Amino acid sequence: SNGMGGWIGGTTYYPVDLAFALTGTVYTATLTFDNEPVTGMQFTLGPETFTFNIGGDDANPASMIYDVFTNPDWGMGYTADLIDEASFLYAASVLFAEGLGLSMTWSTQTKIEDFVNEILSHIQGMIYVSRSTGLLTLKLIRGDYNVATLPVYTVDNAVMTNYQKRALTETTNEIVVTWTNPINEGAETVYAQDPGNIAAQGGVISDGRNYYGVRNGALGARLAEREVSSAAAIIRSMDMEVDRSAWGTEPG
Numbered sequence: 001s002n003g004m005g006g007w008i009g010g011t012t013y014y015p016v017d018l019a020f021a022l023t024g025t026v027y028t029a030t031l032t033f034d035n036e037p038v039t040g041m042q043f044t045l046g047p048e049t050f051t052f053n054i055g056g057d058d059a060n061p062a063s064m065i066y067d068v069f070t071n072p073d074w075g076m077g078y079t080a081d082l083i084d085e086a087s088f089l090y091a092a093s094v095l096f097a098e099g100l101g102l103s104m105t106w107s108t109q110t111k112i113e114d115f116v117n118e119i120l121s122h123i124q125g126m127i128y129v130s131r132s133t134g135l136l137t138l139k140l141i142r143g144d145y146n147v148a149t150l151p152v153y154t155v156d157n158a159v160m161t162n163y164q165k166r167a168l169t170e171t172t173n174e175i176v177v178t179w180t181n182p183i184n185e186g187a188e189t190v191y192a193q194d195p196g197n198i199a200a201q202g203g204v205i206s207d208g209r210n211y212y213g214v215r216n217g218a219l220g221a222r223l224a225e226r227e228v229s230s231a232a233a234i235i236r237s238m239d240m241e242v243d244r245s246a247w248g249t250e251p252g
Contacts, residue, residue, distance in 0.1 A: 057215065058215060059103060063088075065127070065138060084138070094144075095123060104119070119213070128250070131247070131248065137250070153242055164238070166234050171197060171201075172231040174198075174204050174205065174206040174207070176208045177214075180212050182215040190221045190224055191224055192227070
């Protein structure tokens, strides 16, 4: 899950295959660099199969986070029974379908929590301990819910303690995303705008996101669109105190 682009003898190499087949709790990775297979790399994981490669070159972020949590040598060394593996597998499948792969290098000088938060920022996700299972759970912030089945909170079961509405002047209508070009390892930028918000505010209000783990300009552009859609929106938020009917409600 670390950054895989680099140089050997002045020649650029990138993995075109990074698939993991598990036997028990040990899995073996076979990587191909410039059509030459490199085999025999073994790591410890849980009893499930994860697909690390996305688009041939980049790692699946859900698998990266799982590896950070479970690796006993350089990770946090958590055992599989502390993790909701189903949530990680589901997130991995969503990220694979989205083509949202990353290549990032983790340095021991950086706190593991900070590295995980960097990944979560890229994928718009969150990690929490489930109230119902007590397990570490990975949740992607997506519109993958049925509005008709969402819990309803009214004056009968909740009290609103705070309400805020973002003003138009607090919104941003342009997001510039910085991504890494794998050819020269240089930083490049793409941007996305919200024309309606620009017209409403009478000009461009810009902000940036450093998604250095992205090594594909098209993906960077998609993430810019994702970010500007929320940055330009007039969002309402509130705090509530609810009764025990909400005991099973999870973050995200």
